[in-house]
Amino acid sequence: MFYTTDSNRHGMAHDPFKAIVSPRPIGWIGTRGTDGSRNLSPYSFFNIVSDQPKIVMFSSSGRKHSLKNAEETGVFTASLVSRHLVDRMNASSAAVEYGVDEFLLAGLTPKAGGVVDAPYVAEAYAALECRVTQIIQPHGLDGHASTSIMVFGEVVGIHISEEIIRDGRIDMQLARPVARMGYMDYADGGTDVFQLKRPST
Known part of the structure; x- marks a missing residue:
């Protein structure tokens, strides 16, 4: 099969694009509004983009509450979604009015950041505290702006539960990070963990 994306004539029941670019880590984004309200939402358009400095990015499809709060504050x-939290992650994705506390909605404990004024999931095995560095609305080849807005943040604090540390490393079989696949499919990243060494030449 081959098709050009201007026609998008793939002949399938659902667009396969996001199924090809997978698995995608889930950024469970916690923010606080200027009114003091808490917000928690999962984003599968999320990833690390730099190690020096440590920068992560999430992309909001449209102007959602996480974007609004990150812009204003x-x-x-970004809390790690592990297998034991996947149902509560899903519950926090509900489309609710601004100001509704998804921590409470999903039965989660909000914990205040140590260096940023934003909450993270206390039950998560790991969480990143971030300060916004850039907000970008990418453009397509036609020059028109995307409907998605990318929020970049430098990581200024990292929380890791001792429960998942073994021999000086995070044990991924204990952490069991959940990733988004295509369609409504998810994957448990801790079920088949193996190592590969890069070639030396």
């Missing part, structure tokens, strides 16, 4: 958190 300049901070956000």
